[in-house]
Amino acid sequence: MSAQCKSSVDFCSIPLIALNFGVRKRLGLYLNPRNAVAADWTALxxxxxxxxxxxxxxxKCENPTMTVLEHWQVKGSEATVGRLLSIMEEAERKDVITDLYSAIEKDCLEYLKKASEAPLQVPEVDSCEPRTAEKRGITTRDDPQGISPEMFDAFICYCKSDFSFVCEMINQLEHTEYRLKLCVFDRDVLPGTCVWTITSELIEKRCKRMVVVISDDYLESDACDFQTKFALSLSPGARSKRLIPVVYKPMKKPFPSILRFLTLCDYTRPCTQAWFWVRLAKALSLP
Known part of the structure; x- marks a missing residue:
């Protein structure tokens, strides 16, 4: 009998994001070792x-199983807990399912509980036009009626400690021959609106791309984490070159694994600094 038939939980309707760090780490303990007999993480x-x-x-990753799960979960609706269980069953790793089943089920029940307690949303949450006044007049140059929303070439994802570099980015990209238009939250967004709702609106509807300023502090920012994962979900596999990661100073912590498959714009290398702003400007100028 399939593991999914043992529970009343509909695993196929629950996104992979429901599995917490503990379960993912334990999956890695089973699947990371390369095994000539049983299927490992490469089969998954x-x-x-x-x-x-x-x-x-x-x-090359320290925990390839966790990295694969992180990248898979932004691919879209296919990445569900049910599909993961099916893949492991097809790979004949029922031993893993048996040992972790109760923990997986517990995470899914917690996810469903939190979802049921979430505040009510408007019925439609797709890419339709805004239906609420909250999304009208959200930037300093917006039409208050929402008829002509302000548009941008790029949304800048950054944490407060990196704001000096963001100011340099403004000088290099907006006030030069490139004439790009950047969306900088602290400068362009009107106060008094819901941060998560407005950020999603700007990234999806108002900005062609997103520049992610990577630093040690970025790795600790919940806001940056949300913005990055939201933008990745809009462009699975980086098909539209929507995200452009930028590093401007040396880091002590590991580079975020979820962005390792994207081409980096690196300001820390003296030999390429002369080309840095040209490369970034041309990438943001693409249709």
Whole structure:
């Protein structure tokens, strides 16, 4: 009998994000070791649709199983707990399912509980036009009636400690021949609105791309984490070059694994600094 039939929980309707760090870490303990007899993480990655080159690059990660799960969960509705269980069953790793089943079920029940306690939302949450006044007049140059919303070339994802570099970015990209228009939250967004709702609106509807300023402090920011994962969900596999990660100073902490598959714009290398702003400006100028 399938593991999914043992529970009243509809695992196929629950996104992979429901699984917490503890379960993912334990999955890694089972699947990270390369095994000539039982299927390991590479078999799961292949079943999830990752290419040979992607899998070879994941081999360099400290915990490839967790990295694969992070990248898979932004691919869309296919990445569910039910699909993960099915993949492991097809790979004949029922031993893993048996040992972790109660923990997986517990995470899913917690997810459903939190979802049921969430505040009511408007019926439609797709990419339709705004139906609430909250999304009208959200930037300093917006039409208050929402008829002509202000548009931007890029949304800048940053934490407060990196604001001096964001100011340099404004000088280099807005006040030069590039004439790009950047959305900088502290400068352009009107106060008094719901941060998460407005941020989603700006990233999805108002900005062609998003520049992610990576630093040690970025890794600790819940707001930056939300913005990055939301933007990744809009462009699975980076098909539209929507995210552009930027590093402007040396980091002590590991680079975020969820962005490792994206081409980096690196300001820390003296030999390439002369090309940094040209590369970034051209990437943001693409249609």
């Amino acid at each position: 990655a292949e079943a999830m649709g990752f290419s040979y080159l992607e899998i070879k690059n994941y081999e």
